[in-house]
Amino acid sequence: MLRTAQRLFAAQGLDVSLDEIARRAGVGPGTVHRHFPTKQALYLAVAIDQLRHLVAEGEALTGTDDPAALFTLLARMMASGAENATVKSALTAAEFDLRSAAPDVAADLTHQVAGLLDRAHSAGVVRHDLTVDEVMALVAGAFAAIRHADAETSRERSAHIAQLILDGLRPQPR
Numbered sequence: 001m002l003r004t005a006q007r008l009f010a011a012q013g014l015d016v017s018l019d020e021i022a023r024r025a026g027v028g029p030g031t032v033h034r035h036f037p038t039k040q041a042l043y044l045a046v047a048i049d050q051l052r053h054l055v056a057e058g059e060a061l062t063g064t065d066d067p068a069a070l071f072t073l074l075a076r077m078m079a080s081g082a083e084n085a086t087v088k089s090a091l092t093a094a095e096f097d098l099r100s101a102a103p104d105v106a107a108d109l110t111h112q113v114a115g116l117l118d119r120a121h122s123a124g125v126v127r128h129d130l131t132v133d134e135v136m137a138l139v140a141g142a143f144a145a146i147r148h149a150d151a152e153t154s155r156e157r158s159a160h161i162a163q164l165i166l167d168g169l170r171p172q173p174r
Contacts, residue, residue, distance in 0.1 A: 001025040001032065002049040005042055010083050018042065047098055050080050051105045058112025067123030070116035071166055074139060077109075078162035081143040082152050110136060126169050138165055 036042035061069040151157035
């Protein structure tokens with residue numbers, strides 16, 4: 001149901017009804033309304049679900065030997081942000097901060113990024129002066145850049161913007 005809601009919000013915007021989400025998810029409207037009494041509750045659940053998937057991706061990448069796995073996770077985080085821009089805008093308008101609304105999940109994601117950053121530092125594939133707080137700030141900034149460029153609906157354009165940001169994390173030639 002959450003995946004269906006996320007896809008519909010991305011494709012049709014926030015005006016899609018809970019009943020339409022139920023129909024597309026193959027459940028009754030009462031099921032959706034019982035779990036999500038307001039559309040804001042559904043927006044928040046969609047965003048938290050996406051964060052959980054990113055945490056799982058981070059865990060999977062931690063299990064690899066790829067010293068540049070950090071870039072894979074960050075690219076996915078930025079793509080996710082672009083795909084969920086509508087939902088994130090709705091949460092911002094409703095004054096929801098995911099770090100406050102889901103602190104455990106946000107902390108888990110930051111922990112995954114920190115572990116991959118440590119590995120990337122050890123391998124010398126990222127700038128030596130880069131901190132996890134700066135990485136998380138740059139990801140948040142990527143969302144704003146993608147939105148500013150009106151690139152939320154273009155995977156190619158949003159990926160290009162994300163790549164520009166990721167390139168800035170790499171060690172600079174001397």
